[in-house]
Amino acid sequence: MHANPTQAPVRHGAMRAQNLGLVLGEVARGGPLTRAALAELTGLTKTTVSRLVADLLDAELVREAPAVSGGERGRPGVEVSLSGDRVAALGLEVNVAYLAACVVDLTRDVRVRKVIHRDNRAERPEDVLAAVRALGDEAASEASDLLIAGTVLAIPGPVGRGRVHNAPNLGWRDVEVAALFGRPVTVENEANMAALGEREFGEAPADFLYVSGETGVGAGLVSGGALYRGVLGVAGELGHVAVSSEGPSCRCGATGCLEVYAGRDTLPSSEALASGDLSALEACRSAGHALGVALSSAVNLLDPGTIVLGGVYAPLFPWLAPAVREVLAQRLARLRPALPALTASTTGPDAAVLGAAGQVLQRVIREPGTYAGRSGA
Amino acid sequence: MHANPTQAPVRHGAMRAQNLGLVLGEVARGGPLTRAALAELTGLTKTTVSRLVADLLDAELVREAPAVSGGERGRPGVEVSLSGDRVAALGLEVNVAYLAACVVDLTRDVRVRKVIHRDNRAERPEDVLAAVRALGDEAASEASDLLIAGTVLAIPGPVGRGRVHNAPNLGWRDVEVAALFGRPVTVENEANMAALGEREFGEAPADFLYVSGETGVGAGLVSGGALYRGVLGVAGELGHVAVSSEGPSCRCGATGCLEVYAGRDTLPSSEALASGDLSALEACRSAGHALGVALSSAVNLLDPGTIVLGGVYAPLFPWLAPAVREVLAQRLARLRPALPALTASTTGPDAAVLGAAGQVLQRVIREPGTYAGRSGA
Numbered sequence: 227m228h229a230n231p232t233q234a235p236v237r238h239g240a241m242r243a244q245n246l247g248l249v250l251g252e253v254a255r256g257g258p259l260t261r262a263a264l265a266e267l268t269g270l271t272k273t274t275v276s277r278l279v280a281d282l283l284d285a286e287l288v289r290e291a292p293a294v295s296g297g298e299r300g301r302p303g304v305e306v307s308l309s310g311d312r313v314a315a316l317g318l319e320v321n322v323a324y325l326a327a328c329v330v331d332l333t334r335d336v337r338v339r340k341v342i343h344r345d346n347r348a349e350r351p352e353d354v355l356a357a358v359r360a361l362g363d364e365a366a367s368e369a370s371d372l373l374i375a376g377t378v379l380a381i382p383g384p385v386g387r388g389r390v391h392n393a394p395n396l397g398w399r400d401v402e403v404a405a406l407f408g409r410p411v412t413v414e415n416e417a418n419m420a421a422l423g424e425r426e427f428g429e430a431p432a433d434f435l436y437v438s439g440e441t442g443v444g445a446g447l448v449s450g451g452a453l454y455r456g457v458l459g460v461a462g463e464l465g466h467v468a469v470s471s472e473g474p475s476c477r478c479g480a481t482g483c484l485e486v487y488a489g490r491d492t493l494p495s496s497e498a499l500a501s502g503d504l505s506a507l508e509a510c511r512s513a514g515h516a517l518g519v520a521l522s523s524a525v526n527l528l529d530p531g532t533i534v535l536g537g538v539y540a541p542l543f544p545w546l547a548p549a550v551r552e553v554l555a556q557r558l559a560r561l562r563p564a565l566p567a568l569t570a571s572t573t574g575p576d577a578a579v580l581g582a583a584g585q586v587l588q589r590v591i592r593e594p595g596t597y598a599g600r601s602g603a
Numbered sequence: 604m605h606a607n608p609t610q611a612p613v614r615h616g617a618m619r620a621q622n623l624g625l626v627l628g629e630v631a632r633g634g635p636l637t638r639a640a641l642a643e644l645t646g647l648t649k650t651t652v653s654r655l656v657a658d659l660l661d662a663e664l665v666r667e668a669p670a671v672s673g674g675e676r677g678r679p680g681v682e683v684s685l686s687g688d689r690v691a692a693l694g695l696e697v698n699v700a701y702l703a704a705c706v707v708d709l710t711r712d713v714r715v716r717k718v719i720h721r722d723n724r725a726e727r728p729e730d731v732l733a734a735v736r737a738l739g740d741e742a743a744s745e746a747s748d749l750l751i752a753g754t755v756l757a758i759p760g761p762v763g764r765g766r767v768h769n770a771p772n773l774g775w776r777d778v779e780v781a782a783l784f785g786r787p788v789t790v791e792n793e794a795n796m797a798a799l800g801e802r803e804f805g806e807a808p809a810d811f812l813y814v815s816g817e818t819g820v821g822a823g824l825v826s827g828g829a830l831y832r833g834v835l836g837v838a839g840e841l842g843h844v845a846v847s848s849e850g851p852s853c854r855c856g857a858t859g860c861l862e863v864y865a866g867r868d869t870l871p872s873s874e875a876l877a878s879g880d881l882s883a884l885e886a887c888r889s890a891g892h893a894l895g896v897a898l899s900s901a902v903n904l905l906d907p908g909t910i911v912l913g914g915v916y917a918p919l920f921p922w923l924a925p926a927v928r929e930v931l932a933q934r935l936a937r938l939r940p941a942l943p944a945l946t947a948s949t950t951g952p953d954a955a956v957l958g959a960a961g962q963v964l965q966r967v968i969r970e971p972g973t974y975a976g977r978s979g980a
Binding site: 392445455 | 761763766768769771810822824826831832833834835836837838839840841843844845846847848849855856857859893896897899900901903904905906907908933934935936937938939940941943
């Protein structure tokens with residue numbers, strides 16, 4: 227175990243829980259792995275590793291299979307890898323124009339995925355939350371062989387401590403989302419979850435700014451693989467970065483925010499763009515220009531290595547990217563040694579709901595003790 | 604020592620160096636402390652702590668004195684605290700209108716402080732660097748009883764790997780500052796060093812955005828007590844955040860940057876403001892408005908708990924703050940659960956040069972082995 231000399235000795239139960247997490251973490255990071263390799267990686271004895279692996283097998287958090295490359299010293303080896311047979315996560319998302327739910331197992335295999343398109347602005351928050359809860363129940367019932375270890379709900383607006391202070395695009399104000407949901411749930415910002423989804427289920431590097439283009443525009447900053455949340459947990463509100471401070475009014479109460487120029491409602495369809503419709507091309511160029519201005523401010527402040535355009539921006543990337551790149555070059559090239567890479571999301575519209583489920587899986591891998599608790603130490 | 608089971612055993616010399624840093628770190632954080640308290644805090648045996656403290660005393664990195672409150676169990680105790688008698692740091696700063704140097708000892712006592720006002724735009728980088736090096740030598744010679752453990756030089760522009768890509772306010776482009784300096788030096792961004800100076804020598808909390816108002820405008824984000832640097836090390840360029848993307852040209856090549864509206868050259872003197880000069884008041888209100896717009900974008904992205912206005916903004920705070928607060932409220936209040944606190948720097952114009960010296964002291968405290976190496980293990 228990881229000794230920490232500044233703290234009192236760890237209780238036996240806590241030590242076992244910590245070591246279970248240590249072993250499962252190595253399996254998640256580098257598996258399949260033999261017990262001998264796990265002992266080496268964790269610094270635990272082979273006897274301890276064997277006992278912990280037995281518990282994890284018993285809980286169906288891991289499975290074993292003959293090693294492809296054979297074992298050490300000529301003996302046939304058995305390797306341990308994550309098992310998707312039992313524990314899973316429920317990811318939920320409320321957005322302006324749809325609800326989404328997914329069940330993802332511990333191997334990150336997406337087992338169920340559900341989307342309902344509807345206008346959530348027209349309904350009361352409690353009704354929207356009841357609808358997304360029902361969608362989640364439906365998804366979970368289609369994976370009834372799995373144990374749902376937890377639920378994370380993504381919301382398009384600043385979220386702090388389970389509460390939405392103001393999500394103007396949904397028309398929600400001071401909504402106690404976690405309390406209204408009526409069941410244990412962690413409430414998170416949609417762009418933050420999409421950033422984590424892109425990192426875990428897509429191809430994003432360890433440092434990047436994910437941009438979520440929906441009715442509103444949000445962003446999630448991942449730095450060294452971890453989400454930057456800010457002091458109140460409401461960092462990344464790219465949609466309200468000023469493009470032109472004297473510009474048109476935004477739903478947030480300010481003027482000239484990015485959302486006014488480049489929110490979903492200002493964007494043409496990719497069909498119109500592909501057919502070469504001139505006004506569609508001009509609308510896309512204009513939104514791309516505003517997005518470039520706001521992103522140049524974000525790059526000046528955050529210096530991310532990569533910008534990933536997600537949400538509705540992903541399918542429009544071929545038309546948006548040239549305008550964005552042009553503005554980034556105009557505003558940044560003389561000052562900075564290099565411009566950030568600009569790429570399209572590879573997880574698409576599912577990024578947020580996948581990232582929400584991924585948060586639950588990360589917790590299970592850190593703290594598997596709850597699920598591997600029956601067979602004793 | 605801190606065991607790390609995933610790595611090979613640490614060599615004896617490396618272990619001793621690590622433990623010296625562990626003990627000195629506790630003294631710096633919580634001193635004065637008895638040897639018994641240090642043993643408890645570090646998890647090392649009292650014998651090991653005594654041997655390490657002897658080395659640190661020998662190197663004059665710590666000193667001892669009778670405990671004010673008496674020792675444990677009635678015995679008179681002796682407490683160990685940092686010593687300012689030997690090791691010190693040299694902080695240097697090049698800014699547009701001045702050069703600065705300071706010598707700060709290990710107890711953070713500022714022993715020498717020098718400033719020369721001059722227009723550095725008029726000279727070649729190599730001449731400016733020679734002048735600041737000479738100023739540093741002068742400062743060091745006035746503290747000849749101290750051993751200068753290192754030099755950090757703060758520069759007003761984006762710095763990466765000892766190199767300034769482009770500092771338009773100085774007129775520097777592709778300047779290899781570290782190489783030109785001709786002596787071992789670490790080159791850092793001025794606003795970043797000022798942020799750390801405010802944290803270590805002023806009254807800033809663990810999470811804040813420091814704003815450095817000089818000819819250019821920079822910022823340093825401190826999150827959980829640590830500087831956020833970005834991928835290329837050039838985060839915090841608040842001066843080039845867009846206020847109005849179609850606004851006047853900036854020296855950086857972009858348009859409508861904050862610097863155009865609120866750089867030092869646009870600001871009136873505090874004398875003119877104090878005397879109630881109407882055009883001075885209007886100039887300050889207008890700069891404060893632009894600063895508020897750029898800061899609202901920064902708050903949307905970074906969610907800092909506190910904003911500290913430094914550099915030339917600090918003395919103008921009484922006149923600037925109302926306009927800044929008004930814009931922050933207009934642009935942020937409806938969307939966010941709380942507005943960040945807005946305060947004036949308490950370290951004043953020395954923030955960057957103090958922060959630069961502080962960086963050297965932090966390294967000495969982390970790695971005191973170099974200075975406490977003679978008396979053997």
